[in-house]
Amino acid sequence: xxxxxxxxxxxxxxxxxxxxxxxxxxxxxxxxxxxxxxxxxxxxxxxxxxxxxxxxxxxxxxxxxxxxxxxxxxxxxxxxxxxxxxxxxxxxxxxxxxxxxxxxxxxxxxxxxxxxxxxxxxxxxxxxxxxxxxxxxxxxxxxxxxxxxxxxxxxxxxxxxxxxxxxxxxxxxxxxxxxxxxxxxxxxxxxxxxxxxxxxxxxxxxxxxxxxxxxxxxxxxxxxxxxxxxxxxxxxxxxxxxxxxxxxxxxxxxxxxxxxxxxxxxxxxxxxxxxxxxxxxxxxxxxxxxxxxxxxxxxxxxxxxxxxxxxxxxxxxxxxxxxxxxxxxxxxxxxxxxxxxxxxxxxxxxxxxxxxxxxxxxxxxxxxxxxxxxxxxxxxxxxxxxxxxxxxxxxxxxxxxxxxxxxxxxxxxxxxxxxxxxxxxxxxxxxxxxxxxxxxxxx
Amino acid sequence: xxxxxxxxxxxxxxxxxxxxxxxxxxxxxxxxxxxxxxxxxxxxxxxxxxxxxxxxxxxxxxxxxxxxxxxxxxxxxxxxxxxxxxxxxxxxxxxxxxxxxxxxxxxxxxxxxxxxxxxxxxxxxxxxxxxxxxxxxxxxxxxxxxxxxxxxxxxxxxxxxxxxxxxxxxxxxxxxxxxxxxxxxxxxxxxxxxxxxxxxxxxxxxxxxxxxxxxxxxxxxxxxxxxxxxxxxxxxxxxxxxxxxxxxxxxxxxxxxxxxxxxxxxxxxxxxxxxxxxxxxxxxxxxxxxxxxxxxxxxxxxxxxxxxxxxxxxxxxxxxxxxxxxxxxxxxxxxxxxxxxxxxxxxxxxxxxxxxxxxxxxxxxxxxxxxxxxxxxxxxxxxxxxxxxxxxxxxxxxxxxxxxxxxxxxxxxxxxxxxxxxxxxxxxxxxxxxxxxxxxxxx
Numbered sequence: 001x002x003x004x005x006x007x008x009x010x011x012x013x014x015x016x017x018x019x020x021x022x023x024x025x026x027x028x029x030x031x032x033x034x035x036x037x038x039x040x041x042x043x044x045x046x047x048x049x050x051x052x053x054x055x056x057x058x059x060x061x062x063x064x065x066x067x068x069x070x071x072x073x074x075x076x077x078x079x080x081x082x083x084x085x086x087x088x089x090x091x092x093x094x095x096x097x098x099x100x101x102x103x104x105x106x107x108x109x110x111x112x113x114x115x116x117x118x119x120x121x122x123x124x125x126x127x128x129x130x131x132x133x134x135x136x137x138x139x140x141x142x143x144x145x146x147x148x149x150x151x152x153x154x155x156x157x158x159x160x161x162x163x164x165x166x167x168x169x170x171x172x173x174x175x176x177x178x179x180x181x182x183x184x185x186x187x188x189x190x191x192x193x194x195x196x197x198x199x200x201x202x203x204x205x206x207x208x209x210x211x212x213x214x215x216x217x218x219x220x221x222x223x224x225x226x227x228x229x230x231x232x233x234x235x236x237x238x239x240x241x242x243x244x245x246x247x248x249x250x251x252x253x254x255x256x257x258x259x260x261x262x263x264x265x266x267x268x269x270x271x272x273x274x275x276x277x278x279x280x281x282x283x284x285x286x287x288x289x290x291x292x293x294x295x296x297x298x299x300x301x302x303x304x305x306x307x308x309x310x311x312x313x314x315x316x317x318x319x320x321x322x323x324x325x326x327x328x329x330x331x332x333x334x335x336x337x338x339x340x341x342x343x344x345x346x347x348x349x350x351x352x353x354x355x356x357x358x359x360x361x362x363x364x365x366x367x368x369x370x371x372x373x374x375x376x377x378x379x380x381x382x383x384x385x386x387x388x389x390x391x392x393x394x395x396x397x398x399x400x401x402x403x404x405x406x407x408x409x410x411x412x413x414x415x416x417x418x419x420x421x422x423x424x425x426x427x428x429x430x431x432x433x434x435x436x437x438x439x440x441x442x443x
Numbered sequence: 444x445x446x447x448x449x450x451x452x453x454x455x456x457x458x459x460x461x462x463x464x465x466x467x468x469x470x471x472x473x474x475x476x477x478x479x480x481x482x483x484x485x486x487x488x489x490x491x492x493x494x495x496x497x498x499x500x501x502x503x504x505x506x507x508x509x510x511x512x513x514x515x516x517x518x519x520x521x522x523x524x525x526x527x528x529x530x531x532x533x534x535x536x537x538x539x540x541x542x543x544x545x546x547x548x549x550x551x552x553x554x555x556x557x558x559x560x561x562x563x564x565x566x567x568x569x570x571x572x573x574x575x576x577x578x579x580x581x582x583x584x585x586x587x588x589x590x591x592x593x594x595x596x597x598x599x600x601x602x603x604x605x606x607x608x609x610x611x612x613x614x615x616x617x618x619x620x621x622x623x624x625x626x627x628x629x630x631x632x633x634x635x636x637x638x639x640x641x642x643x644x645x646x647x648x649x650x651x652x653x654x655x656x657x658x659x660x661x662x663x664x665x666x667x668x669x670x671x672x673x674x675x676x677x678x679x680x681x682x683x684x685x686x687x688x689x690x691x692x693x694x695x696x697x698x699x700x701x702x703x704x705x706x707x708x709x710x711x712x713x714x715x716x717x718x719x720x721x722x723x724x725x726x727x728x729x730x731x732x733x734x735x736x737x738x739x740x741x742x743x744x745x746x747x748x749x750x751x752x753x754x755x756x757x758x759x760x761x762x763x764x765x766x767x768x769x770x771x772x773x774x775x776x777x778x779x780x781x782x783x784x785x786x787x788x789x790x791x792x793x794x795x796x797x798x799x800x801x802x803x804x805x806x807x808x809x810x811x812x813x814x815x816x817x818x819x820x821x822x823x824x825x826x827x828x829x830x831x832x833x834x835x836x837x838x839x840x841x842x843x844x845x846x847x848x849x850x851x852x853x854x855x856x857x858x859x860x861x862x863x864x865x866x867x868x869x870x871x872x873x874x875x876x877x878x879x880x881x882x883x884x885x886x
Contacts, residue, residue, distance in 0.1 A: 001510065001518045001519060001520050002518060003510075003511050003513075003518060003542055004510050004511060007508075007510045007511075007535070008532065008535065015508065019508065019520060019799065023798070030795070033791060033792075033795065036482065036483065036484065036487070037482065037506070037791075037792065039479065039480065039503070040479065040483075041479065044479075046846075047846050048503050048505055049505070050842040050843065050846060051505045051526055051528060051843065052505040052507050052525055052526065052527070052528055052530065052531050053507060053528070053529070053530075053531040053532040053535070053839065054507040054508045054509065054510075054531050054532075054535065055505040055506065055507045055531075056506055056507065056508055057506045057792070058503035058504065058505065058506060059503070059504045059505070059506040059524040059734065059735065059792050060482070060491050060501035060502070060503065060790075060792070061501065061502045061504065062491055062492070062494045062495040062498040062501065062502070063480070063498065063499055063500045063501060063502040064495050064496060064497040064498045064499065065450075065458065065462065065497045065499055066497065067444065067446075067447050067450045067497075068446050068447060068450075070446075075444045075445060075446060076444060077444050077462060081502040082495055083494055083495065083737070083739075083786055083790070084494075084495070084739060084741075085494060085495055085496070086496070087495065087496075088495050088496040088497050088498075089451065089496040089497075092450070092451065092496070092497065099446055114716060116714075116716060116717060118706075118707075118710050118717070120706070146868070149870065165714075168709065168710070168713040168714070169706065169709050169710075169713075172706070172710070174714075176716075188833070188836075188837065188840070188868075188869070191832055191833050191836075192833055192868060195831045195832075195833055198831075219703075221703055221706050221707055221710065221827075221828060222707055222710075222824075222827035222828055222831075222832075223827075223831060223832075224717075224720060224827055224832060225720065226716040226717065226719060226720050227719045227720045227723045228715060228716045228718075228719035228720070260662075260664055263561075263563070263612065263615070263664050264561075264664055264665055266611065266612050267561050267611070267612075267615070267664065267665075270611040271559075271608075271611070271617075272671060272749055272753075273557060273559060273619075273669040273671045274559060274561070274667075274669065275671075275749070276669060276670045276671035276745045276746060276749045277667060277668065277669050277670045277671070277745070279745055280670045280741050280742055280744075280745035283741045283744065283745065284741055287740075287741060291502065292502065294526070296526075296527060297730075297740070298527075298723050298726045298727055298730060298744070299723055301723075301726065301741070301744040301745075301748065302719045302720065302722055302723035302726065302744075302748065303719060305744065305745065305748030305749065305751075305752070306715055306718070306719045306748065306752070306757050308748075308749075308752075309748070309749070309751075309752030309757045310757075312755040312756065313755065314749050314752045314753075341869075342843075343526055343843070345847065346843055346846055346847060347503075347526070348476060348480075349476075349480065349500070349502050349503070352473070352476065355466070356462065381665075384665035384666075384667055385664060385665055388638045388641075388665075388666060389634055389638075389665075389666075389667060390631070390634050390635055390638055393631075393634075394631065396496065397631070399493035400493065400494065400786070400789055403489075403490050403493060403789055404788065404789060425589070425631075425635060426631070426784075427589075427592065
């Protein structure tokens with residue numbers, strides 16, 4: 001490739017042509033491939049093109065459904081967007097399992113979001129602190145126009161604190177504000193408020209006679225929401241008498257299952273190498289719902305993993321207890337999702353996902369997403385401590401391997417039958433297909 | 444919704460019909476919508492259906508391109524898949540900026556991956572430890588068939604350790620193995636090896652005369668790779684004399700820019716609330732490349748965030764130094780990506796992405812992904828410490844808001860012109876369009 005100026009200003013087709021020109025002889029193929037992934041309705045396609053910049057086409061991820069998720073007594077079919085095999089299957093199996101044992105339960109612990117204005121100021125902190133109630137009123141007034149609608153909907157700015165951060169760096173202070181953003185994720189709302197806080201603070205101090213000389217100068221470092229929202233927290237759980245867990249593959253009874261399950265959680269609470277993968281599995285479920293509903297999975301991941309490290313020791317997000325014969329398995333996960341704003345209504349399938357979920361409030365959606373993560377984790381641990389992960393996973397992955405070898409419908413059928421009683425691996429599938437194809441040639 | 448049995452066994456069309464039957468009067472609309480998102484080539488569509496389970500259609504994400512990424516002297520156009528506005532624009536701008544200042548640099552620090560067999564055993568650890576060299580040979584022999592191909596490609600099992608974990612729980616031990624998986628991400632390879640280790644260990648101890656009574660029983664808790672790979676690490680960096688940074692928006696010269704930049708990093712190293720969002724921005728870039736190349740972003744997120752918490756204090760993944768007038772900005776990020784296996788060759792656009800990147804090795808791809816994260820972080824910090832994030836972001840988001848109000852082409856043009864000099868917000872766009880439409884009615 002070479003350096004190109006003004007790429008963003010090219011039309012979409014010219015962008016594709018520029019790219020394709022680097023692959024001689026394949027220009028038409030590339031053009032056709034990208035067009036093949038476009039939506040046939042140009043108006044819908046335009047929306048996708050405008051979500052982001054320099055867009056060339058659409059990237060497909062499978063849109064699936066996990067039915068039978070009973071949460072707080074209501075039955076959901078949960079839309080999941082994920083490219084990894086066996087995730088939707090595991091969520092569905094866990095959902096079915098718990099639907100026969102009282103279903104999932106969840107509640108919001110709190111819904112506070114956070115934003116920060118980081119600033120440098122050379123002056124006496126006590127002087128600023130003493131007058132901060134007055135400053136707070138000024139800041140709230142300055143944002144009145146912006147917060148009006150949010151307040152009508154029951155949200156707005158909850159509080160603004162002034163923090164002395166000079167233990168980190170000389171002259172460094174912070175406005176730390178908390179927000180309720182109702183059914184929106186709230187990033188734009190919070191950032192807009194913060195930038196107004198910053199400008200207003202700068203101006204107010206500059207114009208106030210209380211302050212003289214250097215004290216009049218406030219240097220704003222940056223104003224930005226925090227994706228770490230430990231007080232926007234969902235708790236989800238399942239519970240049943242141990243005996244009701246039933247029997248599992250590999251000759252494992254309910255007692256042994258509960259014991260191994262507890263040991264698996266103990267390991268994930270103590271060994272960061274295991275905790276990472278344990279939590280990764282939780283996010284397989286959470287992110288699939290986040291994606292399907294047009295929310296931002298990077299924000300959800302960053303928040304959840306920071307929370308997993310909150311004690312100074314990165315650990316499992318789920319926990320289990322076995323008391324008086326009752327098996328209880330739960331998760332506490334901070335998460336900030338929206339059901340209005342962002343792409344939630346612009347992406348036709350995000351909108352459809354919300355409809356499938358019964359047009360939930362943001363709180364309800366957060367509970368559904370976290371529950372799906374808990375279901376996913378139960379499914380992963382269940383496989384791990386009974387038959388091992390590979391048996392189920394490779395069965396699910398079998399079709400991908402068969403597609404890799406361009407197996408036809410008949411070969412697939414034979415292979416699926418054959419691998420019901422044989423271990424799936426890349427080389428085993430290869431060998432099996434070779435055998436199949438050789439036999440045919442002989443005939 | 445109601446509980447349904449055998450959902451996974453229904454045909455795709457019957458799955459959709461079952462779902463649609465819950466939305467009376469909209470059955471046809473839902474059916475047509477889902478079909479509208481299908482690929483017109485049924486063979487390609489079948490692959491997508493088989494990636495995952497219970498698939499109903501494809502979920503679209505914009506597939507974009509960030510050109511002008513110079514890395515280790517080579518110019519790339521980087522495919523990015525992301526739904527969030529302004530990410531691709533920011534990566535492209537940072538790439539262009541650094542292309543004029545020596546480009547990006549990156550290197551692999553190491554490529555080790557990790558897997559663990561967690562087991563319970565009631566016996567004398569020293570007895571097991573003393574004989575572990577022999578056990579190791581047995582385990583390596585047992586996996587010889589599985590590792591053959593990987594060894595030919597230059598990888599395989601690097602080592603197996605026996606860890607005493609009884610400080611966590613009585614009788615708990617671990618086989619901790621390290622792997623080189625060459626150009627594959629290696630999850631299936633590692634998990635398959637681990638499950639063979641587990642079975643072999645169990646059998647070998649059971650049959651060995653050295654062990655008697657309870658010592659003969661090994662309980663395997665679970666065998667699974669770790670997504671935390673601190674020794675599969677990329678370092679990426681940019682550097683230039685401070686003076687060469689030039690001038691920035693908001694009347695900020697190179698000196699002040701460097702100073703504010705350093706302060707922004709200091710904050711992200713000390714305040715977890717800021718670190719979460721700081722790192723979230725890095726993953727905006729990394730994940731977009733991970734998705735575009737058919738890799739697993741949950742694994743990448745979990746690994747990176749655990750690494751961010753490795754000191755016991757969750758902090759920024761990037762760092763900056765200003766020494767002798769040189770501005771140097773870098774990231775250390777553990778990451779495990781593949782360029783063969785998984786979906787890399789099965790997803791047509793993942794395959795195409797790899798071609799666009801020049802069919803890189805896994806190591807080269809990891810360097811590209813991490814570099815894109817560094818570029819993204821530079822772009823975010825640049826906005827934050829100069830004009831603020833909302834100005835650029837809301838400009839990029841403007842088209843989404845206009846689409847929300849179903850603005851036509853002419854209205855869009857007028858709005859884009861108008862908002863060149865006005866602050867974009869949801870209500871401002873709404874008001875502007877209302878004005879526009881009222882005027883028309885009067886005419």
